[in-house]
Amino acid sequence: MPVSFVRRQGRCETMDNFLFAVAAFVLGLLILGLVCVLKGATLADRMMSAQLLGTSGIAALLLMATAVSEPAIIDVALALALLAAFASIAFATSSGDRQDRE
Amino acid sequence: MKTAMTLLLARDIFTIVAVTFGAFFFLAGTVGLIRFPDTLTRLHALTKADNLGLGLVALGLLPWADGILALKIVCVWVLVQFSSSTVSQLIARLAQQERPQA
Amino acid sequence: MMVALIVDVGLAILILFVAGWIVAVRSTFAAVIGFVVYGLLLSLVWVRLWAIDIALTEAAIGSGVTGALLLRTLSRLPVEHSERSANGSFRFIAGLFCAFISLAIAMVIVALPEPAPTLAPEASAGLPAVGVGNPVTAVLLSYRAFDTFLEKVVLVLALVGCWSLAADRDWGGTPVLWRYSDPDGVLKFLAQTLPPIGVLVAIYMLWTGADHPGGAFQASAMLAAMWMLTIVAGLMRMPRTNDDLLRLTLVSGASAFLLLGFAGFGIVGSFLAYPPDYAKALIVAVEIPMTIAVAATLVMLVAGPPQRRDMS
Numbered sequence: 001m002p003v004s005f006v007r008r009q010g011r012c013e014t015m016d017n018f019l020f021a022v023a024a025f026v027l028g029l030l031i032l033g034l035v036c037v038l039k040g041a042t043l044a045d046r047m048m049s050a051q052l053l054g055t056s057g058i059a060a061l062l063l064m065a066t067a068v069s070e071p072a073i074i075d076v077a078l079a080l081a082l083l084a085a086f087a088s089i090a091f092a093t094s095s096g097d098r099q100d101r102e
Numbered sequence: 103m104k105t106a107m108t109l110l111l112a113r114d115i116f117t118i119v120a121v122t123f124g125a126f127f128f129l130a131g132t133v134g135l136i137r138f139p140d141t142l143t144r145l146h147a148l149t150k151a152d153n154l155g156l157g158l159v160a161l162g163l164l165p166w167a168d169g170i171l172a173l174k175i176v177c178v179w180v181l182v183q184f185s186s187s188t189v190s191q192l193i194a195r196l197a198q199q200e201r202p203q204a
Numbered sequence: 205m206m207v208a209l210i211v212d213v214g215l216a217i218l219i220l221f222v223a224g225w226i227v228a229v230r231s232t233f234a235a236v237i238g239f240v241v242y243g244l245l246l247s248l249v250w251v252r253l254w255a256i257d258i259a260l261t262e263a264a265i266g267s268g269v270t271g272a273l274l275l276r277t278l279s280r281l282p283v284e285h286s287e288r289s290a291n292g293s294f295r296f297i298a299g300l301f302c303a304f305i306s307l308a309i310a311m312v313i314v315a316l317p318e319p320a321p322t323l324a325p326e327a328s329a330g331l332p333a334v335g336v337g338n339p340v341t342a343v344l345l346s347y348r349a350f351d352t353f354l355e356k357v358v359l360v361l362a363l364v365g366c367w368s369l370a371a372d373r374d375w376g377g378t379p380v381l382w383r384y385s386d387p388d389g390v391l392k393f394l395a396q397t398l399p400p401i402g403v404l405v406a407i408y409m410l411w412t413g414a415d416h417p418g419g420a421f422q423a424s425a426m427l428a429a430m431w432m433l434t435i436v437a438g439l440m441r442m443p444r445t446n447d448d449l450l451r452l453t454l455v456s457g458a459s460a461f462l463l464l465g466f467a468g469f470g471i472v473g474s475f476l477a478y479p480p481d482y483a484k485a486l487i488v489a490v491e492i493p494m495t496i497a498v499a500a501t502l503v504m505l506v507a508g509p510p511q512r513r514d515m516s
Contacts, residue, residue, distance in 0.1 A: 044197035
C-alpha cells in the first residue's frame with residue numbers, strides 16, 4: 001500500500017481510547033447542535049445543519065481514522081467535505097425558486 | 103535512546119494538547135449555536151469556532167500520518183475552511199432575506 | 205473498546221432522532237434538509253461498520269444526488285405543498301407498518317448464527333486471479349460484471365422513462381434544475397472553485413477503487429454533484445435532451461461493457477471473461493466511460509423531464 005497510515009508501534013491503546021473519546025465528545029456536541037438547529041425558527045437555521053455535519057462529522061471521521069489506522073476513512077472525510085458543501089449550496093439556492101413564493 | 107523516548111512523549115503530548123484544544127473550540131461553537139439569539143450570530147459561531155476546532159484536531163493528528171496522508175488531512179481542512187466560509191455567505195444572505203429588518 | 209461503544213450508541217440515538225424529526229416536521233423543505241442530514245449521518249454509521257465503499261456511496265448519493273433530486277422536485281411543487289397535511293391516522297398506520305418491518309429485519313439479523321454465513325473468504329481468495337485489491341470492485345466488475353452491465357442498461361431505461369413524462373410538445377427540450385439569481389456572485393465563485401477539486405477527487409476515487417475503497421459509482425455521483433453545481437450557477441448549460449453528444453454519452457457506459465463482453469468472447473471464449481493478465485487494466489478501462497455515462501444519467505435523472513421546447 002503506497003499510502004500507509006500511522007505507525008502502530010509507539011501508539012498505545014490509551015491514545016486510541018483518547019481519540020475515540022474525543023470523537024464521542026464531538027458527536028455528542030453534534031447531537032446537541034443538530035437538536036438546536038433543526039428546531040430553529042427559520043429555514044436558514046435548518047440549513048446550517050449541513051454545515052454543522054460538515055465540520056463535526058469530518059472531525060469525528062479524522063479521529064476515528066487515526067484511532068483504527070484506516071487511511072480510507074480520510075477519503076470519506078474528503079468526500080463528505082465536498083458533499084456537505086454541495087448540500088448546503090443546494091439548500092441555499094433552491095429555496096428561492098418556489099413557484100408562487102409569497 | 104533518551105532522545106527517542108522524549109520525542110515519542112513529545113508527540114503524544116502534542117496530539118493530546120492539540121486535540122483537546124480542538125474539542126474545546128467545538129464546545130465553544132456549540133455553546134454559541136445554542137445560546138446566541140439570532141440566525142446570523144449562530145452562523146458565525148458555527149463557521150468560525152467549529153472550523154478552528156477542526157483545524158486543531160487535524161493538526162493534532164498530523165504526527166500520526168505518513169507523507170501523503172498528512173497532506174490529505176491538511177487538504178481536507180483547507181477545503182472545509184474555504185467552502186464553509188463561502189457557503190455561509192449564501193446562507194447569511196438567505197437569513198437576511200427572511201428577516202427584513204437589519 | 206468501551207469508548208467505541210459509546211460512539212456507536214451515540215450515532216444510533218442521533219439517527220433515530222433525526223428520522224423521527226423528519227417524519228414529524230411540518231415543513232417539507234425542512235424534511236428534505238433532515239433527509240440529507242440523515243444520509244450524511246448514515247455514511248458515518250457505514251464507516252463504523254467498516255464498509256468504507258458504502259460510506260462513500262452513501263455520502264455521494266444520499267446527500268449529493270438524492271438531495272438535489274428532492275430539492276428540485278420541491279421547487280416544482282406549488283406552494284400549498286410546503287406544509288404537510290396532518291392526516292394523523294394514515295400516518296400513524298404507515299408508521300406502525302414501517303416499525304413492524306424494521307423490527308422484523310432487526311430480529312432476523314440478531315438471529316443470524318455466529319459467525320454469520322458469508323462468501324467473503326471465497327471472494328477474497330479469488331482476488332489475486334483478478335488482480336485488484338478491493339474485493340468490492342472485484343465483485344462488481346469481475347464476479348458479477350454481468351449484473352453491473354445490466355444495471356447500466358437499467359439506468360438508461362429509467363432515464364428514458366423519466367423523459368417520457370414530458371408532454372409531447374416538450375419532447376427534446378431542456379430540463380430545468382432550479383434557478384438562483386446569485387446577486388453577490390458567491391455561487392459563481394463556488395462553482396468555479398469546487399468542481400475542479402471535485403473532479404480531481406472523483407478521478408482519484410475511481411483510480412484508487414481498484415485496490416482501496418472507492419470505485420466507479422462513487423466517482424459518478426461526485427461528478428454528477430459537481431456538474432449540477434456548475435449548471436445551477438449558470439457556468440454550464442443544461443444540455444437539451446435531443447443533443448447527440450448527450451445521448452452518445454448516456455449509452456457509452458453500457459456500450460463499453462457490451463464491447464468488452466463480446467471481446468471476451470473472441471479472446472478468452474466466453475462473454476465478459478477477462479484475459480488473466482489484463483483483467484485489472486480492462487476493469488479500469490471500462491470503468492472510465494461507465495463513470496462518465498452514469499454521471500450524465502444521474503444529472504439528467506435529477507433534472508427530470510424536459511420542459512420547454514426552446515430554452516434560451
